[in-house]
Amino acid sequence: MTTQPDPVLVLVDHDHGGVAPSAWEILAVARHLGPVHAVLVGAGPEGALEELAAYGVAAAHLVEAPADVALLAPTVARSLTRVAASADATTVVLAASPRNAEIAALAARELGAGLLLDARSLGRGADGRLVTEQLAFASMWSVVAESLAERCVVTLRPEPSHVLAHDARTEPSIRRHRLPEGDELRGLRLSSRTSSIAAEGPKLSSARVVVAGGRGTGGDFGPLRELAAALGGAVGSTRVATDEGWIAADTQIGQTGATVSPALYVGAGVSGAVHHRGGMQSAGVVVAINNDPDAPIFEIADFGVVGDLFEVVPQLTAEVLRRRS
Numbered sequence: 001m002t003t004q005p006d007p008v009l010v011l012v013d014h015d016h017g018g019v020a021p022s023a024w025e026i027l028a029v030a031r032h033l034g035p036v037h038a039v040l041v042g043a044g045p046e047g048a049l050e051e052l053a054a055y056g057v058a059a060a061h062l063v064e065a066p067a068d069v070a071l072l073a074p075t076v077a078r079s080l081t082r083v084a085a086s087a088d089a090t091t092v093v094l095a096a097s098p099r100n101a102e103i104a105a106l107a108a109r110e111l112g113a114g115l116l117l118d119a120r121s122l123g124r125g126a127d128g129r130l131v132t133e134q135l136a137f138a139s140m141w142s143v144v145a146e147s148l149a150e151r152c153v154v155t156l157r158p159e160p161s162h163v164l165a166h167d168a169r170t171e172p173s174i175r176r177h178r179l180p181e182g183d184e185l186r187g188l189r190l191s192s193r194t195s196s197i198a199a200e201g202p203k204l205s206s207a208r209v210v211v212a213g214g215r216g217t218g219g220d221f222g223p224l225r226e227l228a229a230a231l232g233g234a235v236g237s238t239r240v241a242t243d244e245g246w247i248a249a250d251t252q253i254g255q256t257g258a259t260v261s262p263a264l265y266v267g268a269g270v271s272g273a274v275h276h277r278g279g280m281q282s283a284g285v286v287v288a289i290n291n292d293p294d295a296p297i298f299e300i301a302d303f304g305v306v307g308d309l310f311e312v313v314p315q316l317t318a319e320v321l322r323r324r325s
């Protein structure tokens, strides 16, 4: 007699009826662990069901909630724990992001589960336990960890290479859940929501070209945005720039920010500190623009320009546009 593996819950991030691309990458990995149950929290997730069926999802759990509460981490965490209990799921997987780290921690506490954050890969060991690989200390160490608890909550870094073809069409069963209530959910209300993400251009995490700026910009990212637009790329930044409030926090690249692997990374006014490198050193080609010839970023740059970024970057943009026209 063969025993059916436990369901694997996957939180599917969605917004305005569209599923976040990271969800497909997470679902593809989760399929190797057991039957996948997608969890969608928020308003109007039905639009995503057809797409989910193409990715081999066995069941979809819809927790409908108005946007002002569905965006709150405690609401999502409580929803996950409710669904995990009802589906008898021992594994919960979320796409790695600062918000999902908070949700995962709250859910793990409620479930009494092990918590593994920011995994690059996820699988099972010989004894069936969950095993993850993570990078640590500015990506200088690789760490393999396993969960000893009966239940485990994991955040997994989405990587485009994880995505499988639409080869596993299923008819997912639909299960509806009521919005959880509880003390943690009271006393919190979302007052307003304004996107600080560029309305146009690719997402930083999946962009083929990233133009990053640091302290050397002095807060003026205008020339970098123009270069990124000319190259069809995304704008990134160092922690100094985000800490100064010059640019949105989700553009930060590095140990405590996003990891990017673009074909081309351009760093302007960026020193190349080890904490920043941890998030960009797997870029295909690295171009550095810095007025200090001894800046550490030149150690890893394929091409370097020693000069003032406010002189160099506009010339670069003009040349890109000239060649494109």
Ligand SMILES: Cc1cc2nc3c(=O)[nH]c(=O)nc-3n(C[C@H](O)[C@H](O)[C@H](O)COP(=O)(O)OP(=O)(O)OC[C@H]3O[C@@H](n4cnc5c(N)ncnc54)[C@H](O)[C@@H]3O)c2cc1C
Pocket (backbone or CB within 6 Å): 213, 214, 215, 216, 217, 237, 238, 239, 240, 241, 252, 253, 254, 255, 256, 257, 268, 269, 270, 271, 272, 273, 274, 275, 276, 279, 289, 290, 291, 292, 295, 307, 308, 309, 310
């Ligand atoms: C635990 C921890 C985690 C961290 N996580 C991150 C992280 O995730 N990401 C991150 O980026 N940092 C992180 N940091 C901070 C990191 O150590 C560096 O302080 C930061 O990356 C430096 O940012 P920067 O290159 O913008 O600034 P600086 O190091 O000050 O470099 C600015 C550079 O701009 C050049 N410059 C100045 N003016 C011009 C100009 N006009 N034209 C051209 N070049 C110019 C200078 O020569 C200099 O090289 C972390 C630090 C710690 C302790």
